Each structure stands twice: as C-alpha cells, then as structure tokens.
Amino acid sequence: MLLSIDGFPLRYQPTTIDVIAPPFTEHPLGGGQLVVVESQGGVTVNANYENMQIEMILTELLQRRANVGIHTITFEDVQFRKLVSLNVYMPRLSSNSTGYDADGCRIAYTAFTVAFKEIIPALLPSRLEFIAIGSGTTWKMKAPAAGKVVGLSGFSPSPGAATVQIHNQTSGINYLSVTGTFGGDGLLTGFTVIPNMTYIKDDELRLVIAGASGNNAQVTVHGWQFRP
C-alpha cells in the first residue's frame, strides 16, 4: 500500500485505504428516469488503521507536520494498480472503537481513521512557450493536456509592426479578439484574450506572427490545464 506524505513513506502503514468521491445528487425525471449529477470538490482519502495505538500514528504524522498546511500524499490505487498523488490537508482524527489496555485506566484506540481531504482540484497553472524566428512566422505546439487560455506575455528584442495571434489549428479558432504587438520596450502589448476559450489535449496550437517583426520573439500563453 505504501502511503507516503511529502514523498516520505510512513513507518506505520494503514490497514486499508478508501477513496471517497464527493457526494452526488439525483434528480428524477417525469418519466421515471434518474439523472445523477456529481458534485464539485475533491475526494477524501481515509487511511484506516486497525490494532494500532493512535499515539504511534499521531507521533509520526506530527513529525511530518501533517496537521499544518497543505501536503502531498501518495498511495497505491487498488483499482488502477498505480500510484496516485494528491494535495491534501488533514482534519482531526476519528476513532471507531476505544477501550482500556491491560494496565487499565488508559484508553487505547484500536481502530481509527485518518482522513486526508483533497483541497486542490485537478486544474493547475500552465505555461505554453512559443518562439518565433523572423517575420511572418508560425510556431506549432500540441497541447499537453486540456486547458483554458487566461493570459499572454511576450518579448521581442526587435519590436516592429508585427501582430501576434494564438490560433487553434485543430478547431479553427483564435484566442485573441485583438491581436498583440511588440511595443517600444519589446514587450507584447495591446492584445485582448477572448474569455473562457479552451483547448483539448493534442489540439495543434499555433503562434502566428504577421508582418515585419525583426528578429526572434518569445510568446508565453498562460492558462489553466487539467491533469493529463
């Protein structure tokens, strides 16, 4: 199973791990069919310990500062038989049963659950870098994952009258309603990104520079992308 926190395998491994999906709602239609809508939000990973003392686990978790801030846990997904990493925070522990040990007068937790709550969705910031050589040039890139364009930046050491457009050759759409130009300081300026414009994995994205741009240029498309 090999549950690890921040890349360090825990000394005391859980007995079982359950991945709990966010709740869903059901909407019955007039004809008796059922529409099931999945809720937003991350999963909860329950690490279940049996026949262990809670102090053993807590000591190690606190050493890893699991109760503070955001951490990464890695565990083996039984269904897909691969390692899964998630960004999580750890709420308080819950216990399933309590009792007294042989010495008496001391509560021993024999089964308890450490719940790790995923807090960061599968959207991650992305930078797609395009380079251009000379004027009237095009640079191509296949999108590494599905995503959305939210911004643009660029620089040319020899600004000129060139215009910059980001084009999706696969779907035939442009991402800028107003093309950009390189100002006197060489920075890309004057462009307008069309809101909520997306692409899917393997879409062919192109940087299209029209007109005289002089020498080389670099344009970075900033966006959000889903995990591939």
Added chain:
Amino acid sequence: MGIIRTYIEEMIYFHVWGALGVGDGKAKVKMPYSGEILAYGGYVSVLGGGNTTIQLRNSTVSPDKDYFASAPSCLNASATGLLEGGLLIDSPTFNADDVVELDIDATTGTTLQIWALCGMFKAATI
C-alpha cells in the same frame, strides 16, 4: 521549521537555435524539483528534407538514463514539423538538480523546441 511539498505540473522546455546537428547535450536543464515526465512534444521549424529524432537523457545518474524506450521524431513524411511517436520508459523519474539533456540522434532541420510536461514535488520551507 519543516519542508512541505506540493504536487505541481510544469512544462520544461529544451530549445536549440539555428541549424541543427547530431550530437548529445544540445540543450540542458537542471530539474528544479524531483518528479517524473508525464507527457512530451516538440516542433522543428524547418525539417530540411529529413527526420529529426531526439532523446532525453539524465546525465546525473550513473549510468546515464534515457527517458525514451523508443525515440520520437519530427517526420519529414508528415511535413508538420511536430514531434511524433516515441515511447517513454516505465519510470521516467528524476531527482531535484538532476541534469536532463536533449540529444539529437538524426536531423537535417533548423531550430527545435522539445517540451516535457513534468509532475513534480515543489518544496517550500515553513
């Protein structure tokens, strides 16, 4: 104080400018964090009538580790200039500060960009 790691995904780029030549270490990147290669791609500006075949190699580990079991190419037959084919090894991982190099195994082209989408553990000290 302690180190907390967050999982991120970043594009790592390898650029080679001008007329391309066959050889190792045409571009190098020192990886900022430990992680693995999740996806890859690339583009050659001018194909030049032949294929451009590349390899990514970790030159820090001993022996050197190639990340492609089957090397990808920008194919002259496709004429798109985009990187095609190739197969990553089973465990394309690297450690922080490992140097990954771009090797060109065959080419007739000009100006090349290879990108690797990497999942990495970003470390922050609190």
